[in-house]
Amino acid sequence: MRVVGLFLVFCVDILNWTGVYGSWEEWWTYDGISGPDYWGLLNPEWKLCNRGRRQSPIDIDPALLLYDPALTKVHVDDTKVNGTLTNTGHSVRLVLDTGGGAGVSIQGGPLSYSYRAHSLLLHYGRTDDKGSEHTIAGHAFPAELQILCYNHNLYENMSEAVFKTQGVVGIAVMFQISDASSPDLHILTSQLEKILHKGQSASVSHLSVRSLLPDTSQFLTYEGSTTVPGCHETVTWILLNKPLYITKQEIFQLRRLMQGDEKNPKTVLANNFRPPQPLYNRSVRTNVFNHDIEDKKCFNSRKLFYKGNVGGTVQWLD
Ligand SMILES: *[C@@H]1O[C@H](CO)[C@@H](O)[C@H](O)[C@H]1NC(C)=O
Numbered sequence: 001m002r003v004v005g006l007f008l009v010f011c012v013d014i015l016n017w018t019g020v021y022g023s024w025e026e027w028w029t030y031d032g033i034s035g036p037d038y039w040g041l042l043n044p045e046w047k048l049c050n051r052g053r054r055q056s057p058i059d060i061d062p063a064l065l066l067y068d069p070a071l072t073k074v075h076v077d078d079t080k081v082n083g084t085l086t087n088t089g090h091s092v093r094l095v096l097d098t099g100g101g102a103g104v105s106i107q108g109g110p111l112s113y114s115y116r117a118h119s120l121l122l123h124y125g126r127t128d129d130k131g132s133e134h135t136i137a138g139h140a141f142p143a144e145l146q147i148l149c150y151n152h153n154l155y156e157n158m159s160e161a162v163f164k165t166q167g168v169v170g171i172a173v174m175f176q177i178s179d180a181s182s183p184d185l186h187i188l189t190s191q192l193e194k195i196l197h198k199g200q201s202a203s204v205s206h207l208s209v210r211s212l213l214p215d216t217s218q219f220l221t222y223e224g225s226t227t228v229p230g231c232h233e234t235v236t237w238i239l240l241n242k243p244l245y246i247t248k249q250e251i252f253q254l255r256r257l258m259q260g261d262e263k264n265p266k267t268v269l270a271n272n273f274r275p276p277q278p279l280y281n282r283s284v285r286t287n288v289f290n291h292d293i294e295d296k297k298c299f300n301s302r303k304l305f306y307k308g309n310v311g312g313t314v315q316w317l318d
C-alpha cells in the first residue's frame with residue numbers, strides 16, 4: 001500500500017511539474033529526482049541517457065590517449081555572426097543567426113563533412129573546483145564552453161541532425177580563471193546583466209567564433225552524445241588542448257543568474273554539468289605528440305602519455 005501511495009504522489013508531482021514547465025522537453029534538472037541519474041527514466045525517448053554506451057561527457061585518462069598523426073587541423077571560419085543569448089534555466093545559450101547564408105563553417109580534423117555552428121552553451125560551477133562537463137584525469141575546470149555544430153552537407157538544421165548519423169560536432173573548451181579574459185568572451189559576458197532570469201534574452205552582434213577559441217591546432221576527439229536529454233549518440237566531440245581565460249568578475253556574473261523566471265526565480269543557475277559517463281570501449285584520439293616521451297616504443301605502439309596531471313594541476317601542452 002505504501003509503495004502505491006508513493007507512486008501516486010510521484011505521478012501527481014509530475015503533473016504539477018509539467019504544468020509549470022509547459023512541456024516534457026524542459027522537465028529535467030541537474031540534481032534531485034529529475035537529475036542526470038534519472039533522465040533516462042523520465043521519458044522513454046531519453047532512454048539512451050541511462051542505457052547508452054557512447055555517452056558524454058567523459059573523463060579523459062591521459063594514459064589512454066591514442067596518437068593519430070592523420071588528424072589534421074580543425075578549420076573554423078573567421079566570419080562575424082550575430083545571435084541571441086538566452087538564460088534557458090538550464091544554461092546560458094547563444095543561438096547564432098543562420099538566415100541569409102550567414103554562418104560559421106567547421107571542417108577538418110576528424111570530420112568527413114562540413115559542419116555549421118548552431119549554438120554555444122556554457123556549463124559552470126557554483127565554486128571554482130567544478131563546472132566543466134569533461135574532466136581530465138579526474139580534474140574538473142570552473143567552466144566549459146561548448147560549440148554545437150550540425151552537418152550541413154547532409155542535414156537541414158540542428159533539430160534534424162541531432163537524430164542522424166554524423167549529425168553533430170561539439171567543440172569543447174575548458175576555462176581557467178585569470179586576470180584578463182578574451183575580448184570576444186566579453187561580448188557575451190557583458191550581456192549577462194540582461195538575462196538574470198529564465199526566458200530572458202539579449203542580442204549579440206559581431207561575434208567571431210574563431211577568435212573566441214584559443215589559438216591551438218591541438219585537440220582530443222572521441223565519439224559521444226549530447227550532454228542533455230535525449231543524450232543522442234550522434235556527436236563527434238573535439239576538445240581543444242588549451243584553455244580559455246575568464247576573470248573572477250565574469251564568473252561571478254554567471255553565478256548571479258537564476259534558474260527560474262522573475263516571478264519564481266528558484267535557485268541560482270550553476271553546477272549545470274552532467275557527470276562523466278563510462279567510456280566503455282571507445283578510444284580517444286589526439287594529434288598532440290608529447291615530445292617529452294623518452295621511450296620511443298610509446299610512439300610505435302601509437303600510445304601517448306599526455307602530461308595531464310602534474311602536481312595536482314593540469315598542464316596544457318604548447
Ligand atoms: C548583425 O547585426 C548588425 C546590427 O547589430 C547588422 O548591422 C548586421 O548586418 C548583422 N549581420 C548579419 C550577418 O546579420
Ligand SMILES: *[C@@H]1O[C@H](CO)[C@@H](O)[C@H](O)[C@H]1NC(C)=O
Nearest residue numbers: 154155156157158159160161
Ligand atoms: C528542420 O529541417 C526539417 C527537415 O527539412 C524540417 O522539417 C523542420 O521543420 C526544420 N526545423 C526547424 C526548426 O527549422
Ligand SMILES: *[C@@H]1O[C@H](CO)[C@@H](O)[C@H](O)[C@H]1NC(C)=O
Nearest residue numbers: 053277278279280281282283
Ligand atoms: C569493453 O569494456 C568493458 C568494460 O569497460 C570490458 O569489460 C570489455 O572487456 C571491453 N570489451 C572489449 C571488446 O574490449
